[in-house]
Amino acid sequence: MRPDLRAYLLGDDGRRVFGPGPVDLLERVGELGSLRAAAIDMGMAYTKATRLVRDAELAFGFPLTERTVGGTGGGGSRLTAQALDLIERYRAFERTSRWALAAAYETCFSGFADVARLGCVVMASGEGTRFGGVAGEKLVAPLAGTPVLERTLAALPADLLDVVVVTRWDAVEDLCGRLGVRCVRATGPRKSDTMRAGLEALGRRAGCLFVTGDQPLLTEKSVRSMVAALTREPTAIVRLAWRGQPANPVLWPADMLDALARMDNDTGGRALLAGHAELADRVRLVEAADERELDDVDTREDLARLEDALTERGI
The missing domain is CATH 3.90.550.10 (Spore Coat Polysaccharide Biosynthesis Protein SpsA; Chain A)
Structure with a gap:
């Protein structure tokens, strides 16, 4: 038995604007050099990928990707400096949240099922x-x-x-x-x-x-x-x-x-x-x-x- 956590950032209206899916997508854009390639790699529709990026950009107020031109692939996308900073902050937040969740679980459920007293x-x-x-x-x-x-x-x-x-x-x-x-x-x-x-x-x-x-x-x-x-x-x-x-x-x-x-x-x-x-x-x-x-x-x-x-x- 173990706890699980999905860390999301919500907008003022309570809707999710950033979380596990968008951060994975951005990291793959950084690796593959293309939003379309990142979407295919994740088995995600390109329209959904563009919507996730657009919604996050509107919520944060800065661009997350920028177009690149030329090259053998005919251009693509790369992450902005703000996107790289966002990814680092989110991953740190996610790690800290998981640690806190594990500590709370082990304390609140100490002696229960397979959790140590x-x-x-x-x-x-x-x-x-x-x-x-x-x-x-x-x-x-x-x-x-x-x-x-x-x-x-x-x-x-x-x-x-x-x-x-x-x-x-x-x-x-x-x-x-x-x-x-x-x-x-x-x-x-x-x-x-x-x-x-x-x-x-x-x-x-x-x-x-x-x-x-x-x-x-x-x-x-x-x-x-x-x-x-x-x-x-x-x-x-x-x-x-x-x-x-x-x-x-x-x-x-x-x-x-x-x-x-x-x-x-x-x-x-x-x-x-x-x-x-x-x-x-x-x-x-x-x-x-x-x-x-x-x-x-x-x-x-x-x-x-x-x-x-x-x-x-x-x-």
């Missing part, structure tokens, strides 16, 4: 020095009897997302093995190393959600709302928020993933947003149902506080 990279490579203990211990520490990372993973719907956990720690890899969750190793200690490893493991996607592994009260409802926001607007950068304040996780659209993979820092996608003010207009916020969804576990005190929150909810 959106990707999800769970960031689980941090050393957790403020938590204490061995590196990565906080991610497997029990929160109301369930490991922190396992609670985070439970919020990621398998029907919408292909999940990969990226880590540097054996304990995290072991937990993922028990849960049947794909896990790969980060190539270095920085956040950009973790993001790049996850994107490489997932391959081409219409978008990718980046989640910190120590966000255990994140809910599936919020994640589904974020995916729905991207589906409605395939070029949006979607962030979970609380009372208008953006936070994690962040769902990035397809056209930003290469830039994320090329980053070389320890601040993650924040550096991209901070360095490109024009991206701010593309950010869409999804309000969390509860402020606690945005909390992460940095210290043992954080863990105890979240355990109290779960107790209050009777979970």
